[in-house]
Amino acid sequence: MMLTPNNNIIIGIIIALLVVASYNVDANPIEFAEGLPNLAIVVEEMLLVEPKYIPTALWAMLETIQMAFIGTIIGFVIALPLSLLSARNLNSKYVYAPVRALLAAIRTFPSILWAILFVIMVGSGPFAGVLAIIMYTIGFVAKLQYEVIETIDSDPMDAVGSIGVSKWQLIRYVVIPESASHLLSQLLYMFDYNIRQSSILGLVGAGGIGFYIINYITFFEYGKVVVFMLVVLVTVLIIDWFSVKIRDKYIIKSQHGMEVTAK
Amino acid sequence: MKQIQMTQNPSFSLISTKKIIQMSNVWTSYDSKNFALEGINLSIDRGTNYAIIGQSGSGKSTLLKLMNGMMIPSKGTIKIDYTSPDMNNKKFKKMMHTIGYIPQNLGLVKNITVLENTLLGALPRLTKIQSLFKKFPEHEIQEAKRILKLVGLTGKENRKAYLLSGGEKRRVAIARALMQKPTILLADEVVSELDNVTAHDIMNLIADAQKRMNLTAIMVHHDMQLALEYANRVAVITKGQKILEIGVEGETIVDFQTGDMSTEEIMEMYDVNSKQ
Numbered sequence: 001m002m003l004t005p006n007n008n009i010i011i012g013i014i015i016a017l018l019v020v021a022s023y024n025v026d027a028n029p030i031e032f033a034e035g036l037p038n039l040a041i042v043v044e045e046m047l048l049v050e051p052k053y054i055p056t057a058l059w060a061m062l063e064t065i066q067m068a069f070i071g072t073i074i075g076f077v078i079a080l081p082l083s084l085l086s087a088r089n090l091n092s093k094y095v096y097a098p099v100r101a102l103l104a105a106i107r108t109f110p111s112i113l114w115a116i117l118f119v120i121m122v123g124s125g126p127f128a129g130v131l132a133i134i135m136y137t138i139g140f141v142a143k144l145q146y147e148v149i150e151t152i153d154s155d156p157m158d159a160v161g162s163i164g165v166s167k168w169q170l171i172r173y174v175v176i177p178e179s180a181s182h183l184l185s186q187l188l189y190m191f192d193y194n195i196r197q198s199s200i201l202g203l204v205g206a207g208g209i210g211f212y213i214i215n216y217i218t219f220f221e222y223g224k225v226v227v228f229m230l231v232v233l234v235t236v237l238i239i240d241w242f243s244v245k246i247r248d249k250y251i252i253k254s255q256h257g258m259e260v261t262a263k
Numbered sequence: 264m265k266q267i268q269m270t271q272n273p274s275f276s277l278i279s280t281k282k283i284i285q286m287s288n289v290w291t292s293y294d295s296k297n298f299a300l301e302g303i304n305l306s307i308d309r310g311t312n313y314a315i316i317g318q319s320g321s322g323k324s325t326l327l328k329l330m331n332g333m334m335i336p337s338k339g340t341i342k343i344d345y346t347s348p349d350m351n352n353k354k355f356k357k358m359m360h361t362i363g364y365i366p367q368n369l370g371l372v373k374n375i376t377v378l379e380n381t382l383l384g385a386l387p388r389l390t391k392i393q394s395l396f397k398k399f400p401e402h403e404i405q406e407a408k409r410i411l412k413l414v415g416l417t418g419k420e421n422r423k424a425y426l427l428s429g430g431e432k433r434r435v436a437i438a439r440a441l442m443q444k445p446t447i448l449l450a451d452e453v454v455s456e457l458d459n460v461t462a463h464d465i466m467n468l469i470a471d472a473q474k475r476m477n478l479t480a481i482m483v484h485h486d487m488q489l490a491l492e493y494a495n496r497v498a499v500i501t502k503g504q505k506i507l508e509i510g511v512e513g514e515t516i517v518d519f520q521t522g523d524m525s526t527e528e529i530m531e532m533y534d535v536n537s538k539q
């Protein structure tokens with residue numbers, strides 16, 4: 001960045017905002033420093049790892065993955081038609097505007113708030129977690145998808161549209177194939193993301209591995225906590241590795257194909 | 264220097280007197296400031312091979328887009344088989360099923376195969392259930408393969424469209440249009456940028472389809488030579504205006520619309536004699 005007078009003003013404003021905001025949230029470096037010894041105690045207790053909890057942790061992780069899997073798939077299936085309705089290149093304002101507003105409303109709540117809501121509705125347990133994941137996935141994936149749909153090449157849309165096909169045929173035969181690889185890539189990304197999400201939904205009683213973690217924390221059993229946290233860490237790393245592989249192998253290739261323009 | 268060679272026109276005997284396309288005083292613009300076309304009049308008989316030539320930006324593509332309802336004139340009237348071309352007009356929307364359009368940019372769906380792209384031309388003939396499940400009837404698949412053979416793409420049926428060469432892409436777009444069983448074919452520079460042999464192959468193919476189906480072809484060309492070789496009529500447009508229209512019968516040029524330029528000037532402008 002160039003240090004022009006204009007930029008200096010912007011940097012000045014950002015620093016001022018930072019100071020004001022820190023004051024407002026009671027950010028206090030002294031308190032932080034005083035808290036450090038507490039961290040040392042936690043770390044010390046964490047080192048007393050209790051490996052016999054590994055099987056339990058793995059089961060809990062499996063439940064978490066299942067929650068994320070069901071939530072992602074169902075959320076994705078519901079999001080797809082909603083995204084088609086919110087794409088500006090496929091609908092009139094009277095269709096896309098209300099659907100977009102609905103999606104924006106769904107997105108205002110983070111998944112943890114949805115989880116609290118569903119725990120109240122259907123009781124604690126993984127089902128509430130799944131419902132929360134579904135809602136979050138709908139709000140998020142539908143937005144990602146309509147953005148993809150709006151950027152697809154208008155040439156084949158015009159060419160096939162000029163055959164006088166119906167709008168549903170246009171969607172089925174042009175819009176979906178032209179955006180398929182991007183949609184799949186989002187599905188993968190969302191699954192990856194939802195596994196992390198599901199790991200914390202247990203904090204509010206919505207099932208999954210977070211439920212165990214919060215319980216052990218409450219009873220200061222850090223040796224168990226560390227087992228569960230390590231299982232989460234390793235799982236997330238493995239899934240990350242897998243999705244990178246899949247993306248490289250199948251998706252990037254066909255997206256590259258999409259960039260090749262017909263002359 | 265080579266003289267203009269005109270082949271026997273195959274579709275000539277089939278021309279009926281029925282007007283299939285009529286435009287009168289058509290103006291149109293993309294931005295409500297500059298007109299892309301300024302007062303176009305034309306009248307095309309069924310079965311004609313009608314060529315449009317003109318310099319880049321003169322309005323050739325725009326003229327085609329008006330004929331299939333993708334653009335609406337801001338002034339003047341257009342009748343395609345006595346119907347106004349407008350996508351919102353139910354009757355015209357049905358007619359669009361048999362108006363084959365090969366846009367300048369081809370408009371292939373890049374992630375699907377050659378065969379699938381060709382089959383898009385048959386979409387209007389599918390039932391709702393067939394189209395939902397992507398279930399094309401066997402005879403349509405056979406027809407698509409037959410057309411792909413005609414355009415010389417046998418063996419490439421299952422190749423993804425984005426993997427094709429420029430010329431192969433053009434042939435897929437032609438196959439898709441022929442798959443519509445068209446009564447009108449609008450082709451925007453479909454053989455420009457192709458080598459001479461391939462260009463003639465494709466022009467012969469279209470001429471042949473014209474003979475068999477009494478097709479009306481409106482083709483934008485880059486090259487006056489090619490236009491004269493295949494067309495019954497050639498219109499020249501410059502800056503959105505039709506400045507000349509000539510009829511071609513066999514080896515003679517028959518009628519001249521009064522214009523600002525003589526044929527010699529037109530020929531010189533398009534550099535006819537130095538081609539080939």
Ligand SMILES: Nc1ncnc2c1ncn2[C@@H]1O[C@H](COP(=O)(O)OP(=O)(O)OP(=O)(O)O)[C@@H](O)[C@H]1O
Nearest residue numbers: 293294299317318319320321322323324325326367
């Ligand atoms: N989508 C568009 N938006 C705005 N102006 C356009 C658009 N398409 C074409 N034009 C303008 O309309 C005029 C006619 O364009 P048109 O594409 O019909 O020319 P053309 O004769 O087909 O040229 P070429 O031989 O280069 O294809 C040009 O001045 C062009 O800039």
Ligand SMILES: [Mg+2]
Nearest residue numbers: 323324367451
């Ligand atoms: Mg053009």
